[in-house]
Amino acid sequence: MESFEGINEFVAVAESHGFSAAAKQLGCSTSHVSRQVSRLEQRVGWHY
Numbered sequence: 001m002e003s004f005e006g007i008n009e010f011v012a013v014a015e016s017h018g019f020s021a022a023a024k025q026l027g028c029s030t031s032h033v034s035r036q037v038s039r040l041e042q043r044v045g046w047h048y
Contacts, residue, residue, distance in 0.1 A: 006037055010037050010040055013033060013037060
């Protein structure tokens with residue numbers, strides 16, 4: 001389900017208050033977390 005791709009990373013960032021902590025929690029790289037969250041933001045139309 002592509003529309004939810006990145007949601008796990010997004011939640012991990014929110015809960016852990018950072019990309020590095022989220023990556024450690026998920027067992028992946030910080031860049032992976034950042035990419036997934038960025039793609040999610042693009043799909044739902046979030047702009048900062």
